[in-house]
Amino acid sequence: xxxxxxxxxxxxxxxxxxxxxxxxxxxxxxxxxxxxxxxxxxxxxxxxxxxxxxxxxxxxxxxxxxxxxxxxxxxxxxxxxxxxxxxxxxxxxxxxxxxxxxxxxxxxxxxxxxxxxxxxxxxxxxxxxxxxxxxxxxxxxxxxxxxxxxxxxxxxxxxxxxxxxxxxxxxxxxxxxxxxxxxxxxxxxxxxxxxxxxxxxxxxxxxxxxxxxxxxxxxxxxxxxxxxxxxxxxxxxxxxxxxxxxxxxxxxxxxxxxxxxxxxxxxxxxxxxxxxxxxxxxxxxxxxxxxxxxxxxxxxxxxxxxxxxxxxxxxxxxxxxxxxxxxxxxxxxxxxxxxxxxxxxxxxxxxxxxxxxxxxxxxxxxxxxxxxxxxxxxxxxxxxxxxxxxxxxxxxxxxxxxxxxxxxxxxxxxxxxxxxxxxxxxxxxxxxxxxxxxxxxxxxxxxxxxxxxxxxxxxxxxxxxxxxxxxxxxxxxxxxxxxxxxxxxxxxxxxxxxxxxxxxxxxxxxxxxxxxxxxxxxxxxxxxxxxxxxxxxxxxxxxxxxxxxxxxxxxxxxxxxxxxxxxxxxxxxxxxxxxxxxxxxxxxxxxxxxxxxxxxxxxxxxxxxxxxxxxxxxxxxxxxxxxxxxxxxxxxxxxxxxxxxxxxxxxxxxxxxxxxxxxxxxxxxxxxxxxxxxxxxxxxxxxxxxxxxxxxxxxxxxxxxxxxxxxxxxxxxxxxxxxxxxxxxxxxxxxxxxxxxxxxxxxxxxx
Amino acid sequence: xxxxxxxxxxxxxxxxxxxxxxxxxxxxxxxxxxxxxxxxxxxxxxxxxxxxxxxxxxxxxxxxxxxxxxxxxxxxxxxxxxxxxxxxxxxxxxxxxxxxxxxxxxxxxxxxxxxxxxxxxxxxxxxxxxxxxxxxxxxxxxxxxxxxxxxxxxxxxxxxxxxxxxxxxxxxxxxxxxxxxxxxxxxx
Numbered sequence: 001x002x003x004x005x006x007x008x009x010x011x012x013x014x015x016x017x018x019x020x021x022x023x024x025x026x027x028x029x030x031x032x033x034x035x036x037x038x039x040x041x042x043x044x045x046x047x048x049x050x051x052x053x054x055x056x057x058x059x060x061x062x063x064x065x066x067x068x069x070x071x072x073x074x075x076x077x078x079x080x081x082x083x084x085x086x087x088x089x090x091x092x093x094x095x096x097x098x099x100x101x102x103x104x105x106x107x108x109x110x111x112x113x114x115x116x117x118x119x120x121x122x123x124x125x126x127x128x129x130x131x132x133x134x135x136x137x138x139x140x141x142x143x144x145x146x147x148x149x150x151x152x153x154x155x156x157x158x159x160x161x162x163x164x165x166x167x168x169x170x171x172x173x174x175x176x177x178x179x180x181x182x183x184x185x186x187x188x189x190x191x192x193x194x195x196x197x198x199x200x201x202x203x204x205x206x207x208x209x210x211x212x213x214x215x216x217x218x219x220x221x222x223x224x225x226x227x228x229x230x231x232x233x234x235x236x237x238x239x240x241x242x243x244x245x246x247x248x249x250x251x252x253x254x255x256x257x258x259x260x261x262x263x264x265x266x267x268x269x270x271x272x273x274x275x276x277x278x279x280x281x282x283x284x285x286x287x288x289x290x291x292x293x294x295x296x297x298x299x300x301x302x303x304x305x306x307x308x309x310x311x312x313x314x315x316x317x318x319x320x321x322x323x324x325x326x327x328x329x330x331x332x333x334x335x336x337x338x339x340x341x342x343x344x345x346x347x348x349x350x351x352x353x354x355x356x357x358x359x360x361x362x363x364x365x366x367x368x369x370x371x372x373x374x375x376x377x378x379x380x381x382x383x384x385x386x387x388x389x390x391x392x393x394x395x396x397x398x399x400x401x402x403x404x405x406x407x408x409x410x411x412x413x414x415x416x417x418x419x420x421x422x423x424x425x426x427x428x429x430x431x432x433x434x435x436x437x438x439x440x441x442x443x444x445x446x447x448x449x450x451x452x453x454x455x456x457x458x459x460x461x462x463x464x465x466x467x468x469x470x471x472x473x474x475x476x477x478x479x480x481x482x483x484x485x486x487x488x489x490x491x492x493x494x495x496x497x498x499x500x501x502x503x504x505x506x507x508x509x510x511x512x513x514x515x516x517x518x519x520x521x522x523x524x525x526x527x528x529x530x531x532x533x534x535x536x537x538x539x540x541x542x543x544x545x546x547x548x549x550x551x552x553x554x555x556x557x558x559x560x561x562x563x564x565x566x567x568x569x570x571x572x573x574x575x576x577x578x579x580x581x582x583x584x585x586x587x588x589x590x591x592x593x594x595x596x597x598x599x600x601x602x603x604x605x606x607x608x609x610x611x612x613x614x615x616x617x618x619x620x621x622x623x624x625x626x627x628x629x630x631x632x633x634x635x636x637x638x639x640x641x642x643x644x645x646x647x648x649x650x651x652x653x654x655x656x657x658x659x660x661x662x663x664x665x666x667x668x669x670x671x672x673x674x675x676x677x678x679x680x681x682x683x684x685x686x687x688x689x690x691x692x693x694x695x696x697x698x699x700x701x702x703x704x705x706x707x708x709x710x711x712x713x714x715x716x717x718x719x720x721x722x723x724x725x726x727x728x729x730x731x732x733x734x735x736x737x738x739x740x741x742x743x744x745x746x747x748x749x750x751x
Numbered sequence: 752x753x754x755x756x757x758x759x760x761x762x763x764x765x766x767x768x769x770x771x772x773x774x775x776x777x778x779x780x781x782x783x784x785x786x787x788x789x790x791x792x793x794x795x796x797x798x799x800x801x802x803x804x805x806x807x808x809x810x811x812x813x814x815x816x817x818x819x820x821x822x823x824x825x826x827x828x829x830x831x832x833x834x835x836x837x838x839x840x841x842x843x844x845x846x847x848x849x850x851x852x853x854x855x856x857x858x859x860x861x862x863x864x865x866x867x868x869x870x871x872x873x874x875x876x877x878x879x880x881x882x883x884x885x886x887x888x889x890x891x892x893x894x895x896x897x898x899x900x901x902x903x904x905x906x907x908x909x910x911x912x913x914x915x916x917x918x919x920x921x922x923x924x925x926x927x928x929x930x931x932x933x934x935x936x937x938x939x
Contacts, residue, residue: 006938011756015793019786020759023766026786035882040866074857075870076849105848105873107835111826112773117819123829125822126815127773469827479827516871520879636845706831 055572056512060485061096064226070514110481111522138537140461144434150174158440174392188412193355206338209235211372222252224623250686266609274312284331286366296591303603336372349723349732363588377496383559408729416729443471447719469704487517504578615748616737629697633708644712646682761888768881838875
């Protein structure tokens with residue numbers, strides 16, 4: 001470098017002219033170099049700086065979908081608030097909802113379509129155009145279909161934006177191999193067990209706000225926050241409802257409980273059976289309801305008669321007195337009792353039976369259609385739009401792995417995850433060579449990461465569509481950037497007022513963009529556009545049901561005589577008179593012939609889970625109020641609130657192990673798998689000695705998540721022993737056991 | 752600065768801005784490298800000119816290697832986006848896009864009678880700031896140009912430059928950020 005030549009000197013030299021002359025002619029296409037600016041006369045801003053309220057937001061920092069408004073100043077989203085017109089969450093949103101602003105402006109967000117020119121798992125990204133990306137996705141996916149059949153494609157979707165592409169792959173392409181984490185690693189078991197028992201999936205429809213008693217099995221509200229759900233729960237407590245919390249840990253809910261049942265993990269079904277047996281034996285169940293609506297009650301009664309209080313006390317490590325106290329409390333407040341069905345219930349691989357037990361207990365107490373009981377709000381009717389025609393659905397059904405193998409007859413929609421993974425790895429009964437992840441991060445949602453990676457490595461093609469560089473994106477061949485929930489039309493959110501006993505009202509809201517998705521520094525697209533473009537390029541364009549997200553939204557709203565325009569006029573939420581939700585009656589299949597015919601226990605049955613090996617404790621995980629699993633980990637505000645996930649350890653055990661609160665530790669599981677990252681110990685009397693606990697979603701491995709990477713421990717990486725619920729094929733994820741590691745030394749956990 | 756050097760400076764800012772855009776074949780061609788080479792040689796940066804000539808003459812796909820480098824440095828990458836090209840990443844406490852400093856840059860654009868074409872454009876993107884400097888130079892607003900450099904551009908650019916220099920694997924962007932530095936830093 002010529003050290004003596006300064007800018008000023010250079011600009012005065014004759015050589016400048018030669019240099020700049022070459023510059024002005026060098027761009028073959030000057031259009032790409034056109035100025036990003038427009039001329040605009042300056043006007044001084046007023047004191048309010050032109051802040052606008054954008055309506056029609058629906059949150060997706062979790063799946064509860066609170067209604068939002070956005071404060072937008074000069075094209076920039078500066079704040080999110082609950083929509084004051086909402087009769088659901090109202091003006092409230094949670095910490096995560098607030099932090100959506102930081103998701104929008106996260107520098108690590110995916111911006112352009114990219115091609116992996118390195119290896120799967122160790123990617124080297126090259127930005128490519130949408131045309132190149134879509135052409136390649138379509139050609140590769142079509143290649144898989146042509147060579148292996150439509151069932152050669154597996155899809156792992158999550159979230160409302162994945163519904164449309166999922167419909168395309170299932171109905172038009174014709175693959176049955178769809179695994180939704182929200183079913184197979186979360187609530188599918190609950191839904192199927194309640195359908196088998198009460199003929200309806202429960203969602204979280206217990207009228208806690210008007211209950212006299214509430215029972216939570218593992219539910220830890222306060223740590224698990226969904227605004228209108230928590231409002232119901234707190235209203236109930238405020239009104240004096242008695243709270244029973246069954247949890248091996250002194251959770252936020254246990255802290256508010258009248259009875260905390262410090263149960264041995266995995267034995268919940270035994271606990272429930274003993275309560276029911278006790279109620280029947282003492283005649284304290286709702287005889288009128290059971291006689292009128294019970295199916296197979298006598299067989300049920302006989303079938304659970306072995307479940308004495310003493311048996312359960314021994315099995316569950318809970319005093320007889322306490323089980324009896326719970327049973328009596330429920331009976332005394334029957335039928336105004338909320339037996340919460342739970343949400344994430346894929347725990348031990350015996351979960352269908354536990355969920356059946358919860359539904360039976362609900363029926364036994366007659367806690368259906370009454371204040372405080374199992375009651376569904378009567379929501380408004382809206383239209384449906386964007387459904388793909390069922391071109392190849394028959395092919396999909398014929399090739400469903402669980403039907404071919406005659407396994408898991410109570411599988412929720414889709415195909416059990418493990419069957420897809422096994423088929424992919426073994427090639428039996430057929431090859432699976434194309435993989436699509438859309439909004440799901442299977443690396444963290446599915447146990448046994450090594451197997452998941454094996455499945456991915458043998459694929460001919462891997463396509464991932466997401467908004468953030470989550471772990472799964474490292475395995476993509478083509479990576480597509482999606483617009484976020486703050487920038488797109490997407491879905492209709494209907495419902496009722498949060499307190500079912502309040503003024504009966506219904507609402508309809510639709511997700512609408514709060515800020516423009518168009519900007520010069522990225523090219524994000526919504527899922528309707530992306531899917532349609534792939535469909536066209538696969539030669540399936542003639543089946544496209546809607547052209548845009550906006551059209552899809554308008555068509556669905558038309559079913560309620562609404563439109564986007566009208567909804568905006570009504571501040572984003574249409575409210576109309578509702579209907580009384582109480583008074584419904586449900587048949588209760590205490591004994592289920594359907595379950596019997598399928599070869600499973602027709603009466604709720606306790607199936608023991610593997611015991612904790614000596615020196616280990618069972619690894620149990622749960623929610624953090626400031627995170628939604630891995631999805632929110634990279635959010636700067638939320639990461640600041642709870643940067644890692646402390647591992648709960650019993651204080652007496654800690655003392656014997658020489659561990660102090662705040663010590664930095666790692667974990668190693670029963671298969672010798674060590675956590676790749678570390679966390680700190682939380683020493684507390686509020687957990688059983690045979691159990692350790694941590695919040696799920698930490699310890700992300702993708703370094704592209706610059707805020708989250710390596711912070712806390714990823715519980716999923718330690719879940720290497722698989723349990724599969726036989727009825728549903730869903731995973732059980734709490735049959736893994738860990739020891740602590742401090743400074744390289746393995747520490748056994750005393751019994 | 753005279754009118755003609757100021758016009759030349761506008762040309763240089765534009766050239767630098769374009770150089771930092773995604774290296775697509777519709778502009779990154781022989782003509783471009785020839786202009787860059789002339790520029791570097793006239794500056795007396797012969798070693799840099801030589802490094803770049805060498806980099807694009809070696810390897811089967813010289814363009815792809817620059818594309819991969821651009822993506823890794825500025826878009827998305829493992830282990831992380833090395834140097835997001837936005838001011839507020841370096842100036843705001845939480846390192847996010849569209850921080851307060853970006854609002855201030857936008858206010859400056861407006862005071863000078865300019866606005867970004869896109870409603871949701873992030874104002875303090877490197878190429879925007881360079882393009883804006885070109886507009887100021889073109890209008891002969893030397894004082895405003897200095898003020899913008901001093902108040903908005905220089906507070907973050909050296910931090911960005913340091914990351915590119917430290918983490919860069921391809922010589923192209925190292926030379927480019929040094930060029931930008933040369934033409935924007937305050938002279939003693």
